[in-house]
Amino acid sequence: MNLVSAFASLILFIHQTHSNTYRAALLAFKNKVFEDIQGNMSSWNESVSHCNWLGVSCSHRHVGRVTALDLPNQKLIGTIPPDMGNLTFLRRHIPEEFGRLFRLNTLILHRNELGGEIPQNLSSCVGMRYLCLHYNRLSGRIPDKLRYLVERGLIAFMVIMNDLTGGIPIWFGNGSSLIELWLGDNHLRGRIPAELGSISKLEHLQLGPNNLIGRIPSSIHNLTTLVDLDLNGNNLHGEIPPEIANYFPHLQGLYLSNNRFSGQVPHSLPNATGLEDLTLGFNSFTGNVPVNLGNLRNLKRISFGENQLQAGPDGLSFLTAFTNCTKLKALDFGHNKFTGxxxxxxxxxxDTFQRFYLGSNQITGNIPPEIEKLNGLQALFLYNNSISGEIPHGIGKLKNLTVLYLWGNKISGTIPSSLGNITHLLELRLESNQLEGDIPPSLGWCRQLLLLILSDNNLNGTIPKEVVGLSSLSIDFGVARNFLTGPLPFEVGNMSQIVVVDLSDNTLTGEIPSTLSQCIMLQNLDMSGNIFEGSILPSLRTLIGLQYVDLSRNRLSGQIPIYFENFTVLEWLNLSFNSLEGEVPREGLFRDTKCISITGNKDLCGGIKEFGLPACKVRNTKKRRKLPKLKASIAVTVSFFIVLACLIVVVYWRRKSTTRPSIALPIEERFPKVSYAKLRQATDEFSPSHLIGQGSHGSVYRGMLDGNQPVAVKVLNLRQKGAFKSFLAECEALRNIRHRNLVNIITVCSSIDFTGAEFKALVYDLMQNGSLEQWLHPSENQLDMPKLSLKQRLGIAIDAASAIEYLHHHCHTNIVHGDLKPSNVLLDHDMVARVGDFGLARFLHGSTNLDASQCQASSSGLKGTIGYVAPEYGLGGTSSLQGDVYSFGILLLEMFTGIKPTDVMFEDEWNLHEFVKIAQSKSLLKILDPSLLFVEYPAGIDRGQINDANTVRFEENVAEIMRIGVLCSMKLPNERLDMTNALSNLVAVKEKFLKHGM
Structure with a gap:
């Protein structure tokens, strides 16, 4: 018995020793994790068995033996320690997302922020079958010692989207058990090893993009089990073997784009009947397209764009064969040499066909009227060809069309009014054709239109107010070089987000409308070659983001506005050939004659000597001496009567009112009065079913005023301290401001209810899409709401920034909003954001030229919402513009992380600002709102779903947005951006975003 007992003790000791080894290895890994943003490794502590730690699985037969470590997408930042090699029995666990291939023996650490090199000691994990390290920041070379894993039965090796360098090791050729080899999206260089051709069971080979050179080794043809071959984005060259499809009978995806391949498109491709994705774009292929590609019945996408392909004797008849492909979604034959x-x-x-690319070829003939039958078509690119005839009227039946590019052809006739029926249209380019007639007002029905270019045609008539007034237009509005007449409609101000406006070389008349000042995102403005007259308006000083301005060849008069000196980003100003007069400014842009043209204005004078203008004449000195005296006398007299009138008013109101002050009269005069009874009827007696929001000072109800006007009624709770003061503040603010991105007040009600109690309410336009809070953090009964995309969030952020920037810098008196947060950002039916709730608004007294931090508010005290209130407010600081900037910064970070600033994870000095600031140096994708990533990339950011360039651009855009949010929410007020800079930076991100079609 003693021997048995001793043996049992020895076994127990051995198991305990091994258990301690595994525990030590795991703790070594934890110590190398510098940051556990989600706190998921908090369970890894001494008081709990390591088999109960998150992500750790142990054997049922062997006490303490670790069989799986599964920590994907945990936002871990750190390195993989060599001690991980001690986990020699890693086994099991297969995430559902990886399907049937990932059954046993796995190490799953993908989608984290793990850096450093891949530990060579991982080769000790002799039981490993699946090694998943993709989407990290691993660097260095692929360790040679890992060949032991390959030789011992590794099934899949995935390290895409890292920073690995060096060449592809030839020992992968020893891996006869490998089914998947994913090495793309790294910096691997050299040639593709011929030894890869000996991996007899390989199904997925993904080597792009990298920096690989040379030809595809012929040994690859031995991989008869291949399902996907992805070599996109390398520097490979040579011809593709004509029999390539015969080598891979199971092929579903062939990705060879963005290389230097030449020769003809392999005519064996139709034999790969299982092929779904075929991308050969951005190469140098020549010859004809195989006529029998229609045999590929499973084909979904085919891309032959950016090559040197030509049509055969039958022209484009090969397109007919694709009618046999019942799953087809996209055809890309753009930028080739096709004729016919x-x-x-x-x-x-x-009907599943969505995208048709034939741009930049040599195509002739008409657009076939039958195109109206492509019900599922979303994008049609026929630009830069020699297409003639008219645009078919039936094109208006393509209700799903979002992009229509027909520019650079010989299309004649009129623009069909039926285009207005395509209500989902986002971009319409018809420039450089021979179109004539009017611009159809029906285009104003396309309320999602972002870009409209009709330049270089023979259009006449006026610019329809329905079109120029589209608030959705935010990229480019161009009608240059036509024969348009009449004035520029005042509705141009509705395009407050527009970046480029080109009206040049028409016969437009009248004055420059003052509403143009509302286009605060404008960067390029060209109104040259028209008959505009009058002066350059002072109101245009709001367009501080202008980079290019051309007002030449008009009949403008008056002086050159001095505010152009302050346009710091303006690169070119052309005011030549007008009737401008007076002194030319000397500062800013006017110090460089290369940046400005003022020739052809004979009455200009002064300016820097390089302009060669005569000196300005000095006015009569006698008159100048008399004028100040006269002005002084008038000023004294007027001041006396103003003071006297004020005294009379003060005495009168002191005697008349011993209770609360009444609402400021100007707002009652401006808006129609509404009774308590009417509001009660509009809200179904303030029914709880109509309640859409509740705050500290009142409740908001949905209602229908006069039976047909949807409204939001904010009823003040006058028993709540500060409610009446809030009511007055909001009335005062809203009667002084007007902006597209601020809530529109309809009227107010100051009365008594049916019980005789005092009643006060504000009535606004109803925002159909509720508040940003509901979209970012939906309640349980709102979980089916669609998720906001990056584009939508960026647009909302710009809208909110535009509103606050207007309050800070473009009102008669600077206004602090005081309570900017998601619940106070409302969304209308077009998802345009409008900032509301001015109950804590403050008017700043002092010069608008003072730094915001120097301005004192009219009322002090810590007010606002916890998490969004600037730190200095808690130290007794008064309301300031920089306090609003802080709130905006936090709002911006919340919009893109999906994390509230009041989340339980934030304690002491740890807050949302610090959380994002630390993550800035890492991959920000890890802290993004998961729903945002899902919207942008439903299948995950994986190779085969999107290309590397889009991924990089997506990350760059996100990084820039987060940078703006961090700079706005700095702890010290003087370190924060002002709202003008924050807004211009966001607009720059949007412009970059749209430029790349993301």
Whole structure:
């Protein structure tokens, strides 16, 4: 018995020793994790068995033996220690997302922020079958010692989206058990090893993009089990073997784009009947397209764009064959040398067909009227060809169309009014054709239109106010070089987000409308070559983001506005050939003659000597001496009567009112009065079913005023301290301001209810899409709400920034909003954001030229919402513009992380600002709102779903947005951006975003 007992003790000791080894290895890993943002490794402590730690699985037969470590997408920042090699029995666990291939023996650490090199000691994990390290920041070379894992049965090796360098090790060729080899999105260089051709069971080979050179080794043809071959984005060259499809009978995806391949498109491709994705774009292929590609019945996407392909004797008839592909979604044959006419048979393409690219070829003939049958078509690119005839009227039946590019052709006739029926249209480019007639007002029905370019045609008539007034237009509005007449409609101010406006070389008349000043995102403005007259308005001083301005060849008069000196980003100003007069400014842009043209204005004088203008004449000195005396006398007299009138008013109101002051009269005069009874009827007696919001000072109800006007009624709770003061503040603010991105007040009610109690309410336009709070943090009964995309969030952020920037810098008196947060950012039916709730608004007294931090508010005290209130407010600081900037910064970070600033994870000095600031140096994708990533990339940011360039641009845009949020929410007020800079930076991100079509 003693021997048995001793043996049992020895076994127990051995198990305990091994258990301690595993525990030590895991703790070593934890110590190398510098940051656990989600706190998921908090369970890894001494008081709990390591088999109960998050992500750790142990054997049921062997006490303490670790069989799996599964920590994907945990936002871990750190390195992988060599001690991980001690986990020699890693086994099991398969995430559902990886399907049937990932059954056993796995190490899953993907989608974290793990850096450093891949530990060579991982080769000790002799039981490993699946090694998943993709989407980290691993660097260095692929360790040679890992060949032991390959030789011992590793099934899949995935390290895409890291920073690995060096060449592809030839020992992968020893891995006869490998099924998946994913090495793309790194910096690997050299040639593709011929040894890879000996991996007899390989199904997925992904080597792009990298920096690989040379030809595809012929040994790859031995991989007869291949399902996907992805070599995109390298520097490979040579011809593709004509029999390539015969080598891979199971092929579903062939990705060879963005290389230097040449020769003809392999004519064996139709034999790969299982092929779904075929991308050969951005190479130097020549010759014809195989005519029998229609045999690929499973084909979904085909991309042959950016090559040197030509049409055969039958022209574009090869397109007819694709009508057999019942799953087809996209055809790309753009930027080649195709000739001939588009066959009418394309109308027989499947209803799933969405994107058709034929731009930049040599196509002739008409657009076939049968195109109206492509019900599922979303994008049509026929630009830069020689297409003639008219635009088919039936094109208006393509209700799903979002992009239509027909520019650079010989299309004649009129613009069909039926285009207005395509209500989802985002971009319309018809420039450089021979179109004539009017611009159809029906284009104003396309309320999501972002870009409209009709330049270089023969259009006449006036610019319809319905079109120029589209608030959605935010990229480019161009009608240059036509024969348009009449004035520029005042509705141009509705395009407050527009970046480029080109009206040049028409016959437009009248004055420059003052509403143009509302286009505060404008960067390029060209109104040259028209008959505009009058002066350059003072109101245009709001367009501080202008980079290019051309007002030449008009009949403008008056002086050159001195505010142009303060346009710091303005690069070119052309005011030549007008009737301008007076002194030319000397500062800013006017110090460099290369940046400005003022020739052809004979009455200008002064300016720097390089302009060569005569000196300005000195006015009569006698008159100048008399004028100040006269002005002084008038000023004294007027001041006396003003003071006297004020004294009379003060005495009168002191005697008349011993209770609360009444609401400021100007707002009652401006808006129609509404009774308590009417508001009660509009809200169904203030029914709880109509309640849409509740705050500290009152409740908001949905209602229908006069039976047809949807409204939001904010009823003040006058028993709540500060409610009446809030009511007056909001009335005062709203009667002084007007902006597209501020809530629109309809009227107010100051009365008594049916019980005789005092009643006060504000009535606004109803915002159909509720508040930003509901979209970012939906309640349980709102979980089916669609998620906001990056584009939508960026647009909302710019809208909110525009509103606050207007309050800070473009009102008669600077206004502090005081309570900026998601629940106070409302969204209308077009998802345009409007800032509301001015109950804590403050008017700043002092010069508008003072630094915001120097301005004192009219009322002090810590007010606002916890998490959004600037730190200095808690130390007794008064309301300031920089306090609003802080709130905006936190709002911006919350919009893109999906994390509230009051989340339980934030304690002491740890807050949302610090959380994002630390993550800035890492991959910000890890802290993004998961719903945002899902909207942008439903299948995950994986190779095969999107290309590397889009991923990089997406990360760059996110990084810039987060940078703006961090700079706005700095702890010290003088370190924060002002709202003008914050707004211009966000607009720059949007412009970059739209430029790349993301």
């Amino acid at each position: 006419e588009i066959p009418a048979s394309i109308a027989n393409l499947t």
